[in-house]
Amino acid sequence: MKKLFESWRGFINESMKTIKELPDGIGVLINTENSPDEIRISYVDLHSSGASSEPKGEVIISNKPQEFSDMYGACLNAWVVTGANATSGWGPLLYDIAIEWASMRGSGVGLAPDRAMVSAQAYAVWEKYANRQDVEVMQLDNPENELTQDASDNCSQGAAISAGGTRGMEWHQTPISKAYKKKGAATIRALQSAQKLVFREEGDL
Numbered sequence: 001m002k003k004l005f006e007s008w009r010g011f012i013n014e015s016m017k018t019i020k021e022l023p024d025g026i027g028v029l030i031n032t033e034n035s036p037d038e039i040r041i042s043y044v045d046l047h048s049s050g051a052s053s054e055p056k057g058e059v060i061i062s063n064k065p066q067e068f069s070d071m072y073g074a075c076l077n078a079w080v081v082t083g084a085n086a087t088s089g090w091g092p093l094l095y096d097i098a099i100e101w102a103s104m105r106g107s108g109v110g111l112a113p114d115r116a117m118v119s120a121q122a123y124a125v126w127e128k129y130a131n132r133q134d135v136e137v138m139q140l141d142n143p144e145n146e147l148t149q150d151a152s153d154n155c156s157q158g159a160a161i162s163a164g165g166t167r168g169m170e171w172h173q174t175p176i177s178k179a180y181k182k183k184g185a186a187t188i189r190a191l192q193s194a195q196k197l198v199f200r201e202e203g204d205l
Helices: 009-013 064-070 091-104 120-131 160-165 185-194
Strands: 026-035 038-045 057-062 078-088 134-139 180-181 197-201
Touching: 026 091, 038 091, 057 091, 057 120, 078 091, 091 180, 091 185, 120 180
Parallel strands: 026 197
Antiparallel strands: 026 038, 038 057, 057 078, 134 180
16 A cells, blocks of 8 residues: 655655645645644645645644643744654645744744654754754753743753753754744745645634
């Protein structure tokens, strides 16, 4: 049986697909039906408004300040990835949209990795973004104020401590200890220009 979804490794090992490579009739859906604080970004059939048969993929990001603050700390009020999957090669396009959206909404700080657990594959994704010229890297502190005395950047760093320990580095040297802000919204604007971007908000039928 053909495997439709790849792990996070597909974000790294496969060449990033571009908007021009989207099949006819396939676009990207930005869905805020559940809540303006939870965004689901996925491929969609533009004719039926249902999920695309191919490629498939979804990235879920959340920004729930009080809930996240209670669990993780203020984290600069960054959005946080809470789920992701995609057909091989099609993940990075959704991820760029997620970072652009997070960089334009709320505090505008951008996007941070899942605070509870980050797989080795996901770690490699953030490592890549940490070295992109069009992405600004924002260091997050830990709850003990080890780096700064400003509580607004405090954020749970359990995953970063674990990852750093296995790699022989300090937690704050890991890419998952940070938030990421993309400069501009080139991908979103290109999708709009190509008429391949759909918004679904709460109350839509």
